[in-house]
Amino acid sequence: MGTTSMNNTEDPELGEAGAQLSTAPVETAADRTPGGPTLGVIGWARWFWRQLTSMRVALILLFLLSLGAIPGSLIPQNSVDEMKVQAFRDRHETLAPLYDKLQFFDVYSSVWFSAVYILLFVSLIGCIVPRSWQFVGQLRSRPPGAPGRLTRLPAYTTWRTAAEPEEVREAALTMLRGRRFRAHGVGDAVAAEKGYLREAGNLVFHVSLIVMLIAFAWGQLFKSEGGKLVVEGGGFSNTLTQYDDFKSGSLFGTDELTPFSFTLDSFTGTYARSGPQRGTPRTYEAALTWSTPGSADRKQVVEVNRPLEVDGTKVYLNGHGYAPVVTVRDGKGDVVFQDAVPLLPIDNNVTSTGAIKVMDGYRDKNGKKDQLGFQAFFVPTFAGAGKGDMFSQFPGLEFPVLALTGYHGSLGVDAGLPQNVYQLDTRKMKQFKGADGEVLKQRLLPGETMQLPDGAGSITFEKDVKEWATFQITRQPATGWALTGAVAAIGGLAASLFIRRRRVWVRAVRGEDGVTVVEMAGLGRSESAKLPEELTDLALTLHAQAPTAPGETEEPDVPAEGAQQ
């Protein structure tokens, strides 16, 4: 069957029958060209507004929006990872200033990207408001009367019956209303319509888009987000200085940080011990004690997908690792450093690296001030001596080994530049050498000590290995609104795409020979195979009450299909 995607509502021959079957704006040639020679300011403004709220411009803006989003996925973004942006700047010295000018490092908050979506949403509002009024009008008016020739409609049937025309119309009205059509009698026919929810759904969908956008923008402007590494026993209180790193929206004020604090009592990671999944984490749990000013301490366990929530601020657990406790002594045996040193994991089995820095308090054997640095390599589960490399075999703490090499000299921390605490800047340091002249390197078991050469002191790997956890502390207002908008958008979309809006007419008139002729026809907003099915069903129901007149078969002599213009 030759079918088409064309909206039936645009068939000029149907006249009023297809009018107001939707609220989509109809584009006319006049919309496209500014009309008349005497187009004043108001005329232009009007023309511009009509352009902006036309479907064609909406389409173009949608294109621009997706096009504009592309650079942000290919070029590193400040909002995602500033380190990567910096790396990019270092690599592309000529390109970077150009990108800066084009705001390519901040695509999603750039002037041009904002312009596109703001225009789109102005267009959307300008489109929704009149469409809503129109829809309300449609709800209050009644379906238009039957067109003159029902045979021109996409689905049609007819038969002759002995029942009176009034009876047939009455039966049709009852039947259609029973099937939740809005139906009324106009002249010699009954007009009915169904599926208004389609339009309602479409409007809900577009309104939800606006709700989502506002909620998202609000969340972006007022959000705050920062990370903090806490070793077991350590704590955090929610002020700016306590964060390891911090980002916030442009309208965020520091007084908006929810006042609260917590301490990490313990971190527990358990792992599958055997089977194909060996080593796979089973649980990550951070036991916190937290409080807000003026309230008692409370306890809560935070897991990976289960944050602690304090008054709109969420504390997510998003990383963990080990912090071996080490003690450094000087040549005289005095303790100059004792702390748990967090090391960063480099693989799934938590092989970790990091640096131990002794900044002050240390004097060498001559009593001169010096600084010590150690490069540390840690595995929670060692493969066993002679079994090759220092890679952990299991993420749990089963056979911890700490490997160290030491340096002395200047750590370079006084230069005023911020320094990565996990890396050792050895440019101004000298590596300790063993008696054999080889680099001093040692693997320590818990409790073991590495002696530094020439009475420079010692470093001890204590029996205590602490764990640390990183937390992400975020506050993003209006999340609830975004979710509500999203759910409404899906609902509206489904209604808009799956509900068919259609009209049915039933005409019953006395024919020239005195026998009643029943004609039924259906029209949908867009052509659908369901329409004839539904019409058949309706016709059969009506036919049961107004059966074919005795001595007749109905066989409408219409071309079966393919009536051409």
Added chain:
Amino acid sequence: MTLAAATNEGLAEISNYLIYSSMAVYTLAFFAHMAEWLFGSRSKVARTAAALTAPKEAAAAAPAVTVRTAGGTTVLDKPKVVTRAAAGTRDVPDGPGAHGGTEKGDLYGRIAVSLTALAFLLEASGVIARAVSVQRAPWGNMYEFSTTFSTVVVGVYLALLLAGKNVRWAGLPLVTTVLLDLGLAVTVLYTKSDQLVPALDSYWLWIHVSTAIFCGAVFYLGAVGSILYLFRDSYEAKLASGGRPGRFATSVMERLPAAASLDKFAYRVNAAVFPLWTFTIIAGAIWAGDAWGRYWGWDAKEVWSFITWVAYAAYLHARATAGWKGRKAAYIALVAFLCFLWNYYGVNMFVNSLHSYAGV
């Protein structure tokens, strides 16, 4: 370094055998489809041409409704509904399908579909064996994505066939691309069965990824429909303007459904799955909110999902706008699908993304 060795290698191996066997059977299905096309008849060539060049006045007059009496007998026949195409469109009958209406072609076609069904069962078992061997959803890497993806594509196709839809014309392009996809999967993308990083351990993984794969499969069917529509539409346009397409084009195009049917198929399929795609993105955002503390962060994968979504929204819009229906809308649908593909393969391979599955 990892404990991959400890994963259930036996099952993983079985999975590989199943995937290879399915490829073999798909290959047979491919040849059967070729036979369907080759041995199918070319005799019905004139149908479209006839429909398009028929005298235009034929139907110009309004059909008179006369009701015939059947010689005094009381026949209580039921009312029959007649349908009519909308104004301004070509009214062309659908082609008979690849077999061209011949029994021999049809037989090969049926064999091809049966083989496809068999290959589907093998492939699906392969995917499931893989899932069992790693004790998780089989969507941890590109190899697993690709095998699951083509399984779902064929599954949707077979389901449509079972539901009595006229989609057998999609058989050959489908089997061909499934073979390409699997070929790529077992050679370039192959990854040994391994376990997953646990940040992904959330029921949102199941929801988000399974709907994403399903949407992709359905979008793919839509794209096949759109491509064939473009060819068929040019063919019809050429005929309508008095042109004379080549023999090969005629033979192929005559058997496909009418352009309008293909267009409608593509639209239906895309529109039906678009709300699910919207849901997929929202589910991803909820999951990101749970796992990373922000529901939307313009990560590359998120950006491309958004672009794909906007592109499909543009497609649906285009269909409602005069002047953009038909070919232009079909181009938008294809661009939208390319965005989807890029998100699936391109972003994984070429762009740095959080979704490369690292983290706690």
